[in-house]
Amino acid sequence: KNQVEQSPQSLIILEGKNCTLQCNYTVSPFSNLRWYKQDTGRGPVSLTIMTFSENTKSNGRYTATLDADTKQSSLHITASQLSDSASYICVVSADNNDMRFGAGTRLTVKP
């Protein structure tokens, strides 16, 4: 069954600290993986998109990794800011473009 599992469910960190969010998936055949940031009450905003051949991709303070062999991805946030408080959603697409959403990790950055 095509699934996307994210961990942790929620995370609280202090401003300036780093954190890493995890995504495991069983979606097959794999096409691409996206990380989205969703502020409360808003639509998801794309952070990165990774295809099968990409291992690491950075977007500012966000760095995503992908291990297609183990079907795992991570999103690393460096030097967190208060505005990073949001839900981070991992979305995996199959070849038929069926997108599977993870439940998200709720990140809270405290001063």
Added chain:
Amino acid sequence: EPEVTQTPSHQVTQMGQEVILRCVPISNHLYFYWYRQILGQKVEFLVSFYNNEISEKSEIFDDQFSVERPDGSNFTLKIRSTKLEDSAMYFCASRQGWVNGYTFGSGTRLTVV
């Protein structure tokens, strides 16, 4: 930067009433989607639309739901007879091509009372 625009931002309706949620996708995008997110739960796919017809729909998208692109600009989601469990955030998304990223709107919060 181009945006996907959704209106209204919040709609309250009585159970059994019809609602129409409106979306204006990005102008050169060809693929259109509706998703919903019940409070505290994950985003769920409802329907995809391409070339003026539904290309895929989920189990959630039953006979009570319909979509239209009436004027080549707006993309609407209609719920004919709302139920309490239809209360959710409804997101419209669009993308230019098969391999492009999705752009989501800010959502419409539907509350059925």
